[in-house]
Amino acid sequence: MGAPRTLAERLLRALLRCAPEERRAWVEAMLRELDFIGLDSRHGDWAALFWALGCTTVVFRECLSEWAEWLGKQCASLFGIRSTREESKMNATGKKTLGVLAGVGIALAFGVGLFFLRNVIADVLLAVGIQKSMWTHILSVILPAEIIVVVAAIVLWRKQRAPIAIGMLLTGFVMAAHVVVTVATH
């Protein structure tokens, strides 16, 4: 047995000792597979080590999620708010509403960020010889922001995050309507 395979085995045996109780069988399974990895390959020992490293990340992620859950419970009991488990019991409508609100929040945060950056953008434009006007503001700040919001919404939609996408689009639409009304009244 080469050094990498020995290291892999030691790593998984160490993981077996510190893995969460309910995942210990899985770590045992990962360890057992080591005996069959790369038997037909010249680099089998290294394959075994990479296998063990991958398994290590799995166990660490499981541990992290357990700690996060524990921390969440502690915070929930401390502040008297609902735990994550209770949150997961929210009905589908509630989750969708939460998603839409999250989308609105993200788009608003993005808009506020751009609002604070507008002077920087205006200075940059001035440096290249473009005077500050309503149209430069629209073309350099609002239009790119709208495009970013729409593209982000499309990406989120494709990733099955439709409620967040709807929230972002909604905010983008309101922002666009505001611009149109402002331009019309000028």
Added chain:
Amino acid sequence: MKLKLSPQTLLILEAFLDHPAEWKYGYDLSRSTGLKSGTLYPLLMRLADRKLLETAWETSDPGKPPRHMYRFTPEGMQFAREKRQARATGQVGAPVLNEARG
């Protein structure tokens, strides 16, 4: 509880669908799907947690360490077939495709 049907999950479902009644090993699944252990095992865990996969220890010869095996439960097989059919009929991307209730 929802199961996100990532491309990697679909790969695993397809691998199990090839010979649904057969028990499969982790390393063999890794080789057939091309997934690394760090990706494969969390997915197997989630599928098993949702009772879509059943797991067992191989009863082998004395002195030889047992090996963990996996195969579809009846619900898992039905779920995978439904998803395969949904993809074949072009319903990829529909929200219902990415959800499994466990």
